[in-house]
Amino acid sequence: MSWWRRFTEKITGGVRLPEGVRVPLTGEERIMAVAELAGGGHLVATSYALVVAEDEEQRRISWHLVSKAVWGNDVLVVTEAAEQGAAGEAVLLADLPPRRYPLAQPAKLPDVVHARVTGSIRSTHRHELPGGGAWFVQRKIPGRDGVQLQVRADPGTDEAAVRALAADVARKLREAQANAF
16 A cells, blocks of 8 residues: 555545545535535545535534434435524524435434544533423534534524523523533
8 A cells, every 4th residue: 555545544544435525624624424425426424524526515513513414225414503602601503494315325414423423522402482482402613622512502592581590591501601610
């Protein structure tokens, strides 16, 4: 085996990218799995993100912004969250419409996606509020120390109540962490 192939396989964790697929990596990021999309293109799971490589374009979805990923009937359905602002140190999120990715050859990609999404979650709590409720999730952000408090409110939930509670919870978490040391 040539030194170049050993070097690149070390960088990609032994996972070989298909010809023509290039995924820029940052820091300690590694490639974990690759799957071919049924309509052309690829999904690449790295230690930091899910990379959608279709038609000469790439989109990175960091694991801490994947709200949900469901695998069934050779289709991976990914619900991505978008940051909608902040309330104190909490990040407010809203889910984008789910995207379907039919996989021609899933290999181990669905298992890696499941492990990465669930592995980023440190705690979850649901709180009922006027007009609905909100999920409070502490998540690890790939490549960074510590956790981030994310708050995802149900549609129709009182926005002012969500912001006030999110800021208060974030403050209390920060105080609890400071007192723990």
